[in-house]
Amino acid sequence: MTESLPDSVDVVVLGTGLTESIIAAACSRSGLSVLHLDRNKYYGGDWSSFNLTTINDWVEQEKNASETEPDVSQYKDKMADGETLVALGKRKTIRNVQQEWLPASESMTTVDKGDTSEQKTVKEAVEAEWRRFSIDLVPKVLLARGSMVQTLCDSEVAKYAEFKCVDRFLCLREEESAEKLAYSRVPCSKGDIFQDEQLGVIDKRRLMKFMTFCLEWNTKADELEGWKEYQDEPFEKFLESQEITGELRSYIADAIGILHPNATTKDGLTAVCKFVDSVGRFGPSPFLTSLYGSGEIPQCFCRLCAVFGGLYCLGRPVEALIEKDGKVVGVIADGHRVNCSHLIMSSEYVPASVSKGTEKWIDRAVYITNKSIWTEEKEHVTLLNLFQLDPPSALRLIEEGFEVCTAPKGFYLVHLTGRKEAAESSIPKICQRIFGEPDSDRPSPCWSLRFEVLTTAGLELPMGNAVCVLGPDHDLDYGSSIDEVRSLTAFLRI
Numbered sequence: 001m002t003e004s005l006p007d008s009v010d011v012v013v014l015g016t017g018l019t020e021s022i023i024a025a026a027c028s029r030s031g032l033s034v035l036h037l038d039r040n041k042y043y044g045g046d047w048s049s050f051n052l053t054t055i056n057d058w059v060e061q062e063k064n065a066s067e068t069e070p071d072v073s074q075y076k077d078k079m080a081d082g083e084t085l086v087a088l089g090k091r092k093t094i095r096n097v098q099q100e101w102l103p104a105s106e107s108m109t110t111v112d113k114g115d116t117s118e119q120k121t122v123k124e125a126v127e128a129e130w131r132r133f134s135i136d137l138v139p140k141v142l143l144a145r146g147s148m149v150q151t152l153c154d155s156e157v158a159k160y161a162e163f164k165c166v167d168r169f170l171c172l173r174e175e176e177s178a179e180k181l182a183y184s185r186v187p188c189s190k191g192d193i194f195q196d197e198q199l200g201v202i203d204k205r206r207l208m209k210f211m212t213f214c215l216e217w218n219t220k221a222d223e224l225e226g227w228k229e230y231q232d233e234p235f236e237k238f239l240e241s242q243e244i245t246g247e248l249r250s251y252i253a254d255a256i257g258i259l260h261p262n263a264t265t266k267d268g269l270t271a272v273c274k275f276v277d278s279v280g281r282f283g284p285s286p287f288l289t290s291l292y293g294s295g296e297i298p299q300c301f302c303r304l305c306a307v308f309g310g311l312y313c314l315g316r317p318v319e320a321l322i323e324k325d326g327k328v329v330g331v332i333a334d335g336h337r338v339n340c341s342h343l344i345m346s347s348e349y350v351p352a353s354v355s356k357g358t359e360k361w362i363d364r365a366v367y368i369t370n371k372s373i374w375t376e377e378k379e380h381v382t383l384l385n386l387f388q389l390d391p392p393s394a395l396r397l398i399e400e401g402f403e404v405c406t407a408p409k410g411f412y413l414v415h416l417t418g419r420k421e422a423a424e425s426s427i428p429k430i431c432q433r434i435f436g437e438p439d440s441d442r443p444s445p446c447w448s449l450r451f452e453v454l455t456t457a458g459l460e461l462p463m464g465n466a467v468c469v470l471g472p473d474h475d476l477d478y479g480s481s482i483d484e485v486r487s488l489t490a491f492l493r494i
Helices: 018-029 052-063 073-078 122-128 147-155 190-195 201-223 235-241 246-256 265-278 296-307 427-435 479-492
Strands: 011-014 034-038 084-087 094-101 108-113 116-121 163-165 168-172 183-185 287-290 311-314 318-324 327-333 336-339 342-346 358-369 382-385 396-401 412-419 447-457 466-469
Touching: 011 018, 018 034, 018 147, 018 296, 018 342, 018 466, 018 479, 034 296, 052 094, 052 447, 073 084, 073 318, 108 122, 116 122, 147 296, 147 479, 168 246, 183 246, 190 201, 201 246, 201 265, 235 246, 235 265, 246 265, 246 382, 296 311, 327 342, 358 427, 412 427, 466 479
Parallel strands: 011 034, 011 342, 034 311, 168 382, 342 466
Antiparallel strands: 084 318, 094 447, 108 116, 163 287, 168 183, 318 327, 327 336, 358 412, 358 447, 382 396, 396 412
C-alpha cells in the first residue's frame, strides 16, 4: 500500500540532487518540516552513481525521456479561490546518450574461482561482477581544506561516508606523440618534490620557492612584488616571468592548477594556494574521493534530513505547483495536494513557461578498462589534466577502481569530463591517444558510455518563495555547489 503524503509542510524539495539534498538536510536540522520528492526511483538525479545493471536502466530512461508536460486540468477541484495551477516541467537534463560494448569485450580472459580458474569473454567477466561497479554521472573530488569537507564535518554527514586520497597526479610530458600520450607524475608534498627523479635540483628549488611564494601571496598579496602587472594576464605568462618553463611549467599549470584551467595569473595563484594549502590535511594529497562513487554524497545528506524528520518519496509523479499572489502555496504530487511555505526544485521540474536561461553542457565519457593508463605495482586513484589537448573543453581524466569500490579487481573506470564548446566532441580523438589500438601495451576499453549533462545558469522563478537550484557543473570540486547552498540558506533564513 502506497504511503499517503502529508497535507502540509514547511518546505517541499523536488529532486534529490546534491544541492537540493544539502538544503533539505539544513532545513530539517533547523526544525522545519520537509517533504523531499523525486520522480526517479533512485537518489541523486544527475549526481547519481549506478552499478552496471542500473546504468542500463538509466540509459533506457534517458533515451525515452519526454518533455511533455502532464495534463493538470483534472486537479482544478483541489484549488481554492484566487489560486492558479501551474504544470511542472519535464526538462531534459541529459542528452546524446550512447552506450556500447567495444571489440575488446569479446577477447578471452582467465577468471579465478578459488582453487580453479576458467576462460570467459571479458564481457562475461564484467557482467558477472555488475554489483561491484559504481559509475558516476558527474565524478568530482573534494579539496581537503575546501568548503565541501568543512560542510561534511560541520553537519556530521562525514560519519555516513568513507573517503580515500586521490594519490596520483599526472601531467602530459612534452615528448608526447600524435599517436600516444606520455605522462609524468607530479609531486605534491615537500617530501615528494625532493624524492622526485624527473626534476633536476634547480627545478626542485624553483618549485619549492614558487609554492612558498604562493602561500605568502595568499596572506599578503599587496606586499609582494612581481605579480600585479600580470594579474589579468594568462597564468603561463607569469610563470615564464619566474623562469618556470618546460616540465616544471606543466607540473604547476596543468596539475597543481587543475582547479582553474586557462586561468589568469590571479586565478591561477588562487588555485595553486588552495592546492598547496590542502596538502597534508589528510595525507600527502590535497584531494579526497568518496568510496562507492560521488553519488554517495547526496544520499548522505538525504540520510541526515531523514534523521531529523524529513519525509522521502521516490518514484512519485510530481505534476504541478499551486500559485497565489506571486507565491507557491502548494504542490500536486501523485494527485495529492501538499501545502508549503517554500519550494526548492531542480531545473528538471521548472515549468515550461519559465525562460531556460543560459544552457551549457558537460561532455562526459566513461570507459571500463582492463588496466591502468599508467601501470604501477600499486593501484591508484589518478587525476590527469588534459587541458592542453583542447583548451576550450578543459578536459580532465579521473581513473579509479577496486581501491575505492567503484570497480571489481582487475578492472578500472576511466572518466573523462569536459565542457561541450563545439558541435563535435574532442573526446574520441583524445581517447584514441590514451588507449591506442587493441592489443597494444595500453589499456583496452571493453565498454563505453557517452552523454552530455545540462548545467544551467540564470533560471529565475516568478514566485517569491520558490527557487531553482543549479545542477552539476564542470568544476573539479564542489565549491560552487556549497556557495549556492549558503546563498539559499540565507534566502530561507535558516
